[in-house]
Amino acid sequence: MLRVAVIGSGPSGVYAAQDLVQQSRVPDVRVHVLDRLPCPYGLVRYGVAPDHEKIKSLQNNLRAVLEHERVDFIGNVEVGRHGLGPERLLELYHAVVYCVGAARDRRLGIPGEDLPGSRSATDFVSWYSAHPDSAGNGFALGARSAVVIGVGNVAVDVARILARGADELRPTDVPQTALGALSLSQVREVHMVGRRGPSQAKFTTKELRELGSLPAAQVLVDPADLSLDPAYADPSASAVSALPAVNRRNLEVVRGWAAQPPQSRGRRIHLRFFLRPVELLERSGRVAGVRFERTAPDGEGGVRGTGSYEEVEAQLVLRAVGYRGVPLPGLPFDEGHGTVPHAAGRVLRDGEPSPGEYVAGWIKRGPTGVIGTNRPCAKETVASLLDDAATLALRPVAADPLAEMRESGHRPVQWPGWLAIETAESALGLTLGRRTVKIPDWPGLLSAAGD
Structure with missing residues (x-):
């Protein structure tokens, strides 16, 4: 028997588990999918916007893998706590696949970025997705004008949620606190701004088109704002x-x-292009606007500053300029790329493959691609692991990793606990006259999961 731990239950982790138990090269593989949260599915649960129900239905596919007879979900277990670091994991499992994503948002690095009213889009997404880490750190939405810096899918999601009416979100699983705040929102102007042109923007067309289908909002684009883009002009x-x-x-x-x-x-x-933020403006100790420099193509795929400036009024600024991997204590880390060094998924220590340690997903390749990009990424890593399986299986490991975790102070939430959370969220929705409503805090989730 080959025992494998997959760290992270988002798409990359679940796809890795699926490849491990569905392949025929090593017939008896047992997989524990460990997650810091008591809930599975990673960004599918806590990153996909609540009004994207078709994408959220991917949870059904991930569920089928986590219910496989040779796969066990073990939530509420954080690697790095209670002595459960990489070294200890290799005492419990023959192999460990780290699929921990890229949890930190990128910063703008400009004056005023830390003013009240300036937040990351990650914070906003976590809030309306009921991530338990965001409990008590919400958004009042008293601003009349909001600026979203970035032109990727996260920026589009954030702009769309700001422009939607609360009644449109009521049928979704958005937490009740967020729904209440959105129902009182004073936001009337949303500016989504990119430093390059529309031909270089990172959003997908389906996401972009959704902005134009909102019943209570209109998308405005100034043709003069686009004239610098050669592909747009002709x-x-x-x-x-x-x-x-x-x-x-x-x-x-x-x-x-x-x-x-x-x-x-x-x-x-307002969809804006060729504007680069240089400063967040302050009034009475809060964000009052953004100062942008007009940019122009530099002929090499980038942009250059023109020395011309423009100010946009805003009482809320959300940066959506990308994510970055976070170092995991005990694992090597490439600070320049925000990833773990690897060769075909094998973790490299001092340039050499580390036996039994692997990576997949964003922590392997960086925060690029869509959910489906994780499939080939996980497949490559699993192929490397299976090539090493004969050697890995010779090493003795713990007979019961779960018991060892409990003895170390962890309180694992297994699959029945997650099903209890689902039941509690359905009951919560019923009491509120809605469909399923997410539980937004740690105590509520752990209480619902039971013992």
Whole structure:
């Protein structure tokens, strides 16, 4: 029997577990999927917007893997606490696959970034997704104007939630506290701003188009704001044909919005390009706006500053400029890339593969790609592990890793505990006259999970 621990129950971790138990090269593999949270699914539960129910339904596919007879979910177990570091894990398991993601948001590095009213999009997403770490750290949404810095899918999600009415979100699993705050929101102007042009933006077309389908909001694009983008200025130019298909589709969507006349709707989403934030402005000790420098293409795929500046009023600023991996004590870490050094998924220590240690997902390749990108990433790592399996299986390991964890002070939540949380969230929704509503705090989750 080959015992494997997968650290992280998001898509990359679950796909790794799936590949391990469905392959035929090593017939008897047992997998423990460990997670710091008492709930599985990672960013599918705590990163996908509540109004994206089709994407959230991916949980059903992940559930099928976690219910496999040779897979056990073990939540509420944090690697690095109570002596459960990489060295100890290798005493409990023949192999360990780290799928811990990229938990830290990137900063802007500009004056005023730490003013009240300036937050990360990660904080906002965690709040409306009921992540237990965000309990007590919510958003009042008294601002009339909000700026979202970034033009990726996270920025689009954040802008869309700010522009949605609470009644539109009531049928989702958004926590009751967030729904209440959104129902009282004073936000009427949302500015989503990127330092480069629409042909280089990172959002997917489906996400982008959703902004234009909001019943109570209109997307506004100033054609003059786009004139610097060569691919936008001349639709027949070779610069357009050289773009990936998704970027060409994005340009078509933006072009259509730029041609629309203004409409009378309650909220407006201003899609801005070629603006780089240089300072957050302050008034009465809080954020009052953002000072941007106009940029222009530098001819090499980047942008340069033009020395021309513009200020946008805002009482709420959310940065959505990417994520970064966090070092895990005991594992090597590449500070420059925010990843664990590896070769085909094998963790490298001092340039050499470390027997029994592997990585998959964002901590392996960086925060790139969509959920499906984790499939080939996990497959490569599992292939490396299986190539090493004969040697790994020779090493003695603990007979009962779960008992060892309990003796060390951990309080694992297993699959029945997670099912109890699901039941409690359904009951909570019923009492509120809604469908399932997420429990947003640690005590509530652990109480629902039971003993």
